[in-house]
Amino acid sequence: MYNVGVIGCGYWGPNLIRNYTQLNRSRVKIVADLDRDRLSHMKKLYPSVETTIDYMNIINDPEINIVTIATPVSTHYKFASEALSAGKHVFVEKPIASSAKDAESLVNIAKKNHLKLMVGHTFIYTAAVKKMKEIVQSGELGDIYYINSQRLNLGLFQKDINVLWDLAPHDISIILYLLDQEPKWISAAGSSNINGFIEDVAVLTMKFNDKLIAFTQVSWLDPDKIRKMTVVGSKKMMVYDDVQPTEKIRIYDKAVEMPKHYDTFAEFQYSYKYGDIIIPKIDGKEPLSTELSHFLDCIEQDLTPMSSGEKGLEVVKILEASDESLKNNSSLVELCNNQFLLN
Ligand SMILES: NC(=O)c1ccc[n+]([C@@H]2O[C@H](COP(=O)([O-])OP(=O)(O)OC[C@H]3O[C@@H](n4cnc5c(N)ncnc54)[C@H](O)[C@@H]3O)[C@@H](O)[C@H]2O)c1
Incomplete structure (x- = not known):
């Protein structure tokens, strides 16, 4: 069972949370958002999920294997690089980062740490x-x-x-x-x-x-x-x-x-x-269920995601x-x- 931490539960994050919850190989352990109203809404929907306004509670949690990022694009690089550096597999929403330099850096950190990096090219x-x-x-x-x-x-x-x-x-x-x-x-x-x-x-x-x-x-x-x-x-x-x-x-x-x-x-x-x-x-x-299931397959079987960090970089270029x-x-x-x- 993979323990997932989701950063960002505005418009799109809840769809990711719902799909991880429905897959029988993953559970959402913690959700982070700066907006307390969004967190209480998530708590109502999923009473067993922990909530926090500090995303570092996800990054520092040794039980979390996967960090999923659904926050504004300007924050993707910071959250994804910190999560990869802490040894977590990362799923980040599109576009992967706000510059090609940052996207390339994420690809390199993932490679160096032998971790999966996937971007939400859902279609x-x-x-x-x-x-x-x-x-x-x-x-x-x-x-x-x-x-x-x-x-x-x-x-x-x-x-x-x-x-x-x-x-x-x-x-x-x-x-x-x-x-x-x-x-x-x-x-x-x-x-x-x-x-x-x-x-x-x-x-x-x-x-x-x-x-x-x-x-x-x-x-x-x-x-x-x-x-x-x-x-x-x-x-x-x-x-x-x-x-x-x-x-x-x-x-x-x-x-x-x-x-x-x-x-x-x-x-x-x-x-x-x-x-x-x-x-x-x-x-x-x-498609989100297929996408997240593919991400878990890639982690389990050491495969390259169809929407890998490199594919995210091509789009950002x-x-x-x-x-x-x-x-x-x-x-x-x-x-x-x-x-x-x-x-
Ligand atoms: N794959 C798709 O089809 C699809 C569809 C919609 C959005 N998206 C992507 O999802 C991402 C989020 O988009 P959205 O429409 O949900 O945006 P949104 O503004 O509705 O939600 C973003 C959430 O992130 C939270 N947030 C911001 N900074 C934070 C921080 N430092 N710590 C914790 N939480 C923080 C905000 O409070 C907000 O609740 C974007 O990258 C967007 O491109 C993808």
């Missing part, structure tokens, strides 16, 4: 995203031309990070998982409409090579909740709509081709294919490069040996 643990990966890998879509994703809603506005750091880790982690490669160049455009200094609407472009490109649009300022990703290939196209309760993925047998032979420009006609639409069956298991691009009028930023080369 790669959903059955729908796993299905999309299978479809992309099988070659059914042909060569991937581009991916377009949108994650829009009204709120929740964050105080310490912009909308890209808040929402885009989901899209970036899904896209890197599907394509199994990192982008070479990125650019970002955004605007701050409400408070004048934190971008609340943004678009990130990631270029993987001369052809393959991905666009991600994120917003805290949209009337509709939209979580949609379109993957366009040379043979077929796929749409993932996470807001749909059941039919989350549709595969469209649609494509466009250039004619192989034509004599004059007048004869030239693109050929459009309009075929069937297939809706694969998707299993409805809660892209977010850091997006800040650079935003500061420089959406310039193209080359991701090259941890340096930004503005083009």
Whole structure:
């Protein structure tokens, strides 16, 4: 039985606490939060859980094997580095840290101490995203031309990070998982409409090579909740709509081709294919349960988590490069040996 300490029980922490409690291999021993009201709410829900306003009571507890962090991003590095240094396995919410330097340092501390470090890239643990990966890998879509994703809603506005750091880790982690490669160049455009200094609407472009490109649009300022990703290939196209309760993925047998032979420009006609639409069956298991169960498997069997510290670092490098691009009028930023080369 793993003894878990959870730091942060605001909006997201309680979901982690509930899922650890439901797994039969772990129990939440202590929960820390600065807000006493949140702690008393947790105590009402889980009377046997200890509560504290001082997270050091978790770090210093010799019975705790796993520290789980669901606090604002600016605190992730401090809590995660202290927990790893105290010999605890660490699960930290996305994004793993607020700079690539800090993320890299966490990866190194975990490696040095032979501990597991995992980041909460929750969507790669959903059955729908796993299905999309299978479809992309099988070659059914042909060569991937581009991916377009949108994650829009009204709120929740964050105080310490912009909308890209808040929402885009989901899209970036899904896209890197599907394509199994990192982008070479990125650019970002955004605007701050409400408070004048934190971008609340943004678009990130990631270029993987001369052809393959991905666009991600994120917003805290949209009337509709939209979580949609379109993957366009040379043979077929796929749409993932996470807001749909059941039919989350549709595969469209649609494509466009250039004619192989034509004599004059007048004869030239693109050929459009309009075929069937297939809706694969998707299993409805809660992704957080799959994610935390995978984390426990990695600890038990000494495996590398699918969303390892290194994967968290890849995402943070892209977010850091997006800040650079935003500061420089959406310039193209080359991701090259941890340096930004503005083009
Ligand atoms: N994986 C997902 O799908 C998902 C979804 C939502 C949020 N998140 C992530 O979860 C993290 C928390 O987000 P949230 O929306 O729950 O934020 P939140 O503001 O609702 O909750 C954060 C909690 O941390 C507590 N806290 C802050 N400093 C602390 C300290 N020094 N010691 C103890 N507690 C402290 C706050 O009092 C608050 O209760 C973020 O990293 C966010 O990106 C992940």
